[in-house]
Amino acid sequence: MTVSPTSTRRTESRPTAGDRVRQLAVTVSEIACLLGTLVGVGVFGTRVEESSGGSLSADATLLAPAGTAFSIWSVIYLGLFAYTVWQWLPSRATDPRARATGWLAAASMLLNAGWLLVTQQGWIWAGVGVIVALVLVLGLLVVRLTEFPGRRGLFDLLVVDGTFGLYLGWVSVATAANVAAALVDSGVPQEGRGAEWIGVVVVLALAAVVAAIQRRVGGRWAVAAASAWGLSWIAAGRATDEPRSMLLAGGAAAAALLVVLATASIRRRAGGSVDEQR
DSSP states (O other): OOOOHHHHHHHHTSOOHHHHHHHHHHHHHHHHHHHHHHHHTTSSSOOGGGSGGGTTSTTSSTTOOOGGGGGHHHHHHHHHHHHHHHTTSTTTTTOHHHHHHHHHHHHHHHHHHHHHHHHHTTOHHHHHHHHHHHHHHHHHHHHHHHHOOOOOOHHHIIIIIIHHHHHHHHHHHHHHHHHHHHHHHTTOOOOSHHHHHHHHHHHHHHHHHHHHHHHHHTOOHHHHHHHHHHHHHHHHHHHHSSSOOHHHHHHHHHHHHHHHHHHHHHHHHTTTOSOTTO
16 A cells, blocks of 8 residues: 555654653653752752752852852753653654753753762762763753754744753853862862962863863853853852952953853854854
8 A cells, every 4th residue: 555645744743652751751850850959959958058068068169159150050940841841742742852852851850860869968979970971961962952953933942952051051160160079078178379270270171161062062152151150150259258269260250251252253153054042
């Protein structure tokens, strides 16, 4: 029997069993992420800044962002919830972007929850391993978004590109802060001018890493905004709180500016072919 083209297109547009499994995995992971967040904010456990012996507090290390910086998590968590709803929409069940990113999104949510749980136990080096895995997963996810441009509607750009761009940019900064916290917790000193200069080198290297990521993904403003946000609050923390270091405050502020300038340059060289929301 010959199948008409119309019938074939209609059959191919139906969600497969794999699509449904992926949607359920994302939803379960979102619930796990929410529960982990409730632990992290102190509803079911110790607040993040008080866990691991206070090693993750805003005044624990030279690379710790000031407390206000962490308000970005509210935006990211709202975006993850919106993404979970988005991928259940009938028009998105078989969407190439949903198929390309769903499992990675689920993994990122589970790693997020995992980081909160291991730091609750005081396993700060295990937390470093988890957050490194998280930034790698998010990097791959944003690369997938670049490979599958998808629809250009504002809602999709905000919920998908915006959410995971912010997520990647912020976690990139948080990874450096976590490594610093683990080193200090292990007894590495952070007093003296030498430690401050090392901190400056780290934040500038972080800006270079973010710029390299931006070259790979086309210069996304969401990535730049979250990275610059985190670096700016490192600067604010060192200028106004202990351990005080105007040298590192200046270095972090310069790194934030470099991220923005590098992103603008990448987009300009792209000749405007990159979506505005990226």
